[in-house]
Amino acid sequence: MGITKTQIFTDKQNDLAQFFKVLGHPARVAILQYISSQNACICNDLVEEIGLAQATISQHLKELKSIGLLHGEIEGKSMCYCIDVGRWSVIQNQLNSFFNTTKSNCC
Amino acid sequence: MGITKTQIFTDKQNDLAQFFKVLGHPARVAILQYISSQNACICNDLVEEIGLAQATISQHLKELKSIGLLHGEIEGKSMCYCIDVGRWSVIQNQLNSFFNTTKSNCC
């Protein structure tokens, strides 16, 4: 089948899983780390830095945007992609809340 | 292609992405939450609780085991799956470390 049965889970479970899923690719982890390490955050740098094709990087950026982690501004003829700090905190808090409320109680 | 180019990323990036990836499915989120909410953690309950086929649940449990989050003990004719609290903390710390060191610095 290949299709996830989202309808049998709660919105919260689906949202949480979606955050995890978007972060669940090394290229997207690397993109976030690289943007964070630079003062200027130009997409073209990412292509050279990460070593994937431009189209592939663009796709990964789109996914990061889809959960609001990144926002891009046009800066001259290039793009300035930045981490949305507010959203970043919200997601970090939600993940921590999941970790803190989910604990072992047997074995 | 469909294959992730893990070789161009660091081990740390790949590991981090792998943790996120395993948690990036609502069924696996739900499984962890359910186990955490019960005193007994029997796999068969999960099948009824979550609403996926037994084979599917078994597959999801296997993935959670693959990053060490769960360990199962044979308990009579059923299995007792439990969260590995130590591993749970290690992973939570690694994810938080990623969140805390990755910050916006432009725009």
Add this chain to the structure above:
DNA sequence: TTTATATATTGCAATATTACGATAATAAAT
């Protein structure tokens, strides 16, 4: 206006994931 540069989108091939039925394996109960 043309050219060069930067990013997004499209189309496609290869691989991965999700889900389930069928079946195997294991252990308790009869």
Add this chain to the structure above:
DNA sequence: ATTTATTATCGTAATATTGCAATATATAAA
């Protein structure tokens, strides 16, 4: 030993993801 109950594995179908070349789009520079 047979039956019953529980979990794992296998095989398969459907969908998703990854990655890239080619192309489209948009802006700056010449």
